[in-house]
Amino acid sequence: MADEFSMDSFSLKGKLALVTGATYGIGFAIASAFAQAGAKIVFNDRDQAKIDQAEKDYAALGYEAHGYKCDVTDEDAVQAMVKDINEKYGVIDILVNNAGIIKRIPMTEMSAADFRQVVDIDLNGPFIVSKAVIPGMIEKGHGKIINICSMMSELGRETVSAYAAAKGGLKMLTRNICSEYGEANIQCNGIGPGYIATPQTAPLRERQADGSRHPFDQFIIAKTPAARWGTPDDLKGPAVFLASDASNFVNGHVLYVDGGILAYI
Numbered sequence: 001m002a003d004e005f006s007m008d009s010f011s012l013k014g015k016l017a018l019v020t021g022a023t024y025g026i027g028f029a030i031a032s033a034f035a036q037a038g039a040k041i042v043f044n045d046r047d048q049a050k051i052d053q054a055e056k057d058y059a060a061l062g063y064e065a066h067g068y069k070c071d072v073t074d075e076d077a078v079q080a081m082v083k084d085i086n087e088k089y090g091v092i093d094i095l096v097n098n099a100g101i102i103k104r105i106p107m108t109e110m111s112a113a114d115f116r117q118v119v120d121i122d123l124n125g126p127f128i129v130s131k132a133v134i135p136g137m138i139e140k141g142h143g144k145i146i147n148i149c150s151m152m153s154e155l156g157r158e159t160v161s162a163y164a165a166a167k168g169g170l171k172m173l174t175r176n177i178c179s180e181y182g183e184a185n186i187q188c189n190g191i192g193p194g195y196i197a198t199p200q201t202a203p204l205r206e207r208q209a210d211g212s213r214h215p216f217d218q219f220i221i222a223k224t225p226a227a228r229w230g231t232p233d234d235l236k237g238p239a240v241f242l243a244s245d246a247s248n249f250v251n252g253h254v255l256y257v258d259g260g261i262l263a264y265i
């Protein structure tokens with residue numbers, strides 16, 4: 001009997017991927033992995049200087065990536081960016097909703113404006129970008145959407161009420177896109193990173209005045225079965241899998257890439 005499965009199903013050759021907020025950190029790592037797997041890359045960020053630097057950083061790795069100055073919360077700007085991508089590069093096959101922020105403030109001290117801003121970027125942003133991209137995917141007959149969720153899609157913790165609310169909502173948006181557009185051959189899954197060493201989490205790794213580890217740093221090492229922080233590179237394999245044809249029957253799930261912490265905590 002012939003084996004119909006091919007390792008080529010992991011390839012992203014000929015695919016066009018939009019990764020939001022991919023100037024550094026997790027987004028940059030995922031976009032680089034996609035490029036290595038053969039995809040053409042476009043990305044966005046709010047800051048032109050960071051975009052210019054990121055284009056150089058991609059080029060230094062041998063990858064061509066074009067950046068757009070675009071805030072994911074600005075629906076008109078997002079629609080204009082997607083229209084321009086379609087005209088210049090074609091229809092987007094893979095979307096990664098990666099852009100996100102966190103504000104660590106105790107809930108009773110948090111202003112409604114701060115809460116709103118986190119939800120706006122971390123939840124409304126993926127809605128706005130997905131809404132702009134899905135019609136092209138429907139027309140093309142396939143699409144992959146990866147929403148970068150978080151362990152906080154499952155857990156609550158002190159000081160991250162807005163982030164947990166937004167990332168929990170993003171998990172449900174993931175399931176809803178799966179339910180609503182699965183029939184159009186669109187697979188929408190989440191990746192839930194554990195604690196990953198990026199600029200976003202740098203304050204949690206700062207040494208204390210006496211040279212000891214930050215209490216949160218100690219907590220993470222103690223509670224993560226892998227006994228270490230994750231790196232952006234840890235997300236590359238899972239992201240390529242969820243972007244590729246190898247995952248065509250995986251839909252509506254969140255894959256936690258967390259060194260096992262959710263199983264143990």
Ligand code: NDP
Nearest residue numbers: 021023025026045071072098099100150193195196198200
């Ligand atoms: P970073 O802060 O390092 O990078 C986030 C990126 O998103 C930056 O390029 C940032 O650009 C961009 N961004 C923020 N707001 C907007 C906006 N409104 N429009 C466009 N771009 C924007 O974060 P990480 O790489 O650590 O995180 C990436 C994703 O992974 C986020 O969604 C985060 O919540 C999630 N995550 C991270 C974890 C971690 O441990 N690091 C754990 C779990 C989830 P700018 O610099 O201009 O603000």
